[in-house]
Amino acid sequence: MGGPLRFDGKVVLVTGAGQGLGRQYALQFAERGAAVVVNDLGGSFKGEGQSTRAADTVVEEIRAKGGKAVANYDSVEFGEKLVETAIKEFGRIDIVINNAGILRDKSFARISDLDWDLIHKVHLRGSFSVSRAAWPHMRKNNFGRIIMTTSVAGIFGNFGQANYSAAKMGLVGLSNTLSLEGKKYNITCNAIAPTAGSRLTETVMPPELVAALKPEYVAPLVLYLCHEGTQDTGGLFEVGAGWIAKLRWQRTIGAVCRTSTVPMTPESVRDQWDKITDFSEAIHPVSAAETTHHLIGVLGELDGGTGGGTGGGKQASSK
Ligand code: NAI
Incomplete structure (x- = not known):
């Protein structure tokens, strides 16, 4: 079965890592030896405002345990800035976890241009922008691991989430093409549709479920897919409660x-x-x-x- 999966010497950028799933990814990568860029804009779940607190809290948490981490507070729309932080602080970028997200749920007839554009900017354009900025470094290193975060709302559709589901399904297409273009450079790209309790899901799930569906039951899949020993690419996975399945x-x-x-x-x-x-x-x-x-x-x-x-x-x- 092999030994523990380590990430020593690897530099990981986790977007939206100030809480929820992103925080858990950042903690687990750091625990296993990676240097982590903890990105978070620190705004509301609807994408309003910003603050340094979310990213700083997770960086402090990692450092308190002896791990390596640095904060970045830029929006994922400006991917170059996030990757610049990784290069400046740690000299390279190996793994990108596109995770930052917001919700602006409305029934289709009530979706404004702003609701549509903001969701696409953060989820689809953000993942494009960050991945594109990291891509030349990964090509040069002949190594890269990218995760796109989609959703069952994207795969199957969901009432009140036309904007979100369109962006999330767009991420599956982006992931599929990056997996093809990355093959000859040892860059893999996979998409996950997670379910976990977080400030996003507490708006739609009962509190018991939010408490029971821990981000810890999602993160190990992300780490496995991003290990240098894992060659799988172009996959789409549902994950939650410790259960993982491929679509x-x-x-x-x-x-x-x-x-x-x-x-x-x-x-x-x-x-x-x-x-x-x-x-x-x-x-x-x-x-x-x-x-x-x-x-x-x-x-x-x-x-x-x-x-x-x-x-x-x-x-x-x-x-
Ligand atoms: P969360 O709200 O706990 O965390 C998302 C983080 O992203 C927040 O800290 C927020 O400040 C940050 N963020 C938002 N916009 C940003 C921007 N422009 N630039 C940088 N950071 C930004 O949410 P959660 O649940 O952990 O979600 C993580 C990802 O997983 C999202 O992409 C979400 O759509 C996706 N997802 C989550 C599900 C769940 O069950 N929790 C279900 C399906 C998908």
Whole structure:
């Protein structure tokens, strides 16, 4: 099974680390030898105001236990500044945990431009900005570990969270592409959808659940995914209460709704609907290339091809 997973010599930037999940990540990385940049803007859960107190408290906590940590108080919108703190204080950046978050829940009709923009700025643009600033350093070091924090609200949708769920699902797309672009530089990127008691969830969960779902039951997955020995990338995980599960896409075999002589019509779609939506023989596609390959196969069967590859109209299956 191997020994303890250590992070000696590694520099970790945790955004929104002044409390909740981010604080727990920062504490656990520091406990295992990493130098940690504790970033937190210190505003309200709706993204208003700012303060140095949240980040300072966690830095003091880490230092009191003999760990290495430094505070950064910039908003994640300004990723360069966060990474600059890591480089200035510790000389490198190895691991980025995109965790900072706010909520501005409203039913769809009541969402203002500000509610939409602020959520996207913090979650999606913030994770982009911080990761982009760290990327060249990771490439140069031929090592990097990035975590994107999505949510079950993004994956499945959630009443009153149109702004948040859109941004959170955007993070899955960002994570997927970074995992592809990072491969040749030993940079991995994974997305987690955590559930834990925090000031965000105390607005929607009963107090007993907030107390029971400890951030400690999420953090070890983040550490595992960010260890140098872990190569997994492009994953999407649900995690909470100590339970962890991986998600993936599923696609039906589908149906072609035309022939070489009969055109595609709304009626032909209707007539194939049961087959289009039948998951009994579903496969698990993992790349955009699979779709292109499949479509070239369909064209080959119906129209004599495009001069490209063949697919025989059958879907490639992947794990
Ligand atoms: P939290 O409110 O306890 O912690 C979030 C921290 O981010 C706060 O300390 C806040 O000051 C900081 N922050 C907010 N905007 C910032 C900005 N622009 N720049 C820097 N720091 C900023 O929340 P929690 O629950 O620990 O959430 C952490 C992440 O996990 C968030 O991205 C959240 O959306 C996500 N999440 C949490 C779930 C849960 O069950 N707690 C469920 C699904 C997702």
